[in-house]
Amino acid sequence: MVFDWIGYFGDSTLANWDAEEQFAPIGHPVRLHLEYDYAAKSTTQTWNEYFNAWLATAEPAQTTGLVIGRWWHDTVDPGDIDRVLASIINDHEQLPLLKALFVGDFTYEEWEISWIIQGDYAPVLAAFPELEYLVIRGSSELSFGTVQHQNLKALVIQTGGLAAQIVRELAAADFPALEHLELWLGCDYYGGDSTVADLRPILQAENFPQLEILGLRDCEYADELAQALVDAPILKQISILDLSLGNLSDVGAEVLFASEAIRCLNFLDLHHHYLSNDMLECWDTIGLWCDVSDQQVPQEDNGEEYRFAAVTE
Secondary structure (H helix, E strand, O other), rough: OOOOOOOOOOEEHHHHHHOOOOOOOOEEEEOOOOEHHHOOOEEOOOOOHHHHHHHOOOOOHHOOOOEEEOOOOOOOOOOOOHHHHHHHHOOOOOOOOOOEEEEEOOOOOOOHHHHOOEEHHHHHHHHHOOOOOOEEEOOOOOEEOOEEOOOEEEEEEEEOOOOOOHHHHHHOOOOOOOOEEEEEEEEHHHHHOHHHHHHHHHHHHOOOOOOOEEEEEEEEEEEHHHHOOOHHHHHHHHEEEEOOOOOOOOOHHHHHOHHHHHHHHOOEEEOEOOOOOHHHHHHHOOOOEEEOOOOOEEEOOEEEEEEOOOOOO
């Protein structure tokens, strides 16, 4: 579950959220969000009416970061996201300074992450060759295809289940400037059917020569992923590894702890995990900046233990 709206794009604050995450400075951001009247069970405008009214102001010409929240009317139509993306693409000339785009900024109280219907982002990237930051929440119907972009620095895909096909498309993408890649892999029940094999090109450092931050988060095969990472060439390149929000146990944590390559990182994020108390104490001795907060307790049923990623539905 996602509990909060994004609060910052660069140094500028967006309303309604006390944020924890910041990106590099990008200037003036705008958040577009159709307000919903729960008594009337509708929004006051359609997306096109709302977006066109905004385009008629002086803001688009100054906007460097665009955050899109609720975009549908009273019911969800799979074509709604196509209309949203088309409106941005068709009017790209009115957004000459756009450097950052976040599509899907709403919380579980508004819409579960697994319910979000996304679209094809290859045309978006093509329409904005100067885009540097792209954040997408939700993965149903998401696609990239064979994609390239010369200036994209950060790509974040937040899901409760990221399809293997999307992982493979991104692993093969031509993003020579990419510095920050963050994938929320999720669970199989909500479409997250990827495996370590799908991530192999990323782990082998076959692409993304500028990558510094790698987040493979919210993973239900975190132990297997940890074992694949410890000797992976990508560790010689990155400075920050984020394996948080997953179901990591002592099995995966022990191989990470023993890895010399892991100890060369600047920061390792493991928060939300299933480590034992003894394993937690080990990380205090490693001399590595590491977040091992948010310890979870496995659920038991008929003698079986179950561990869960943090964000699924």
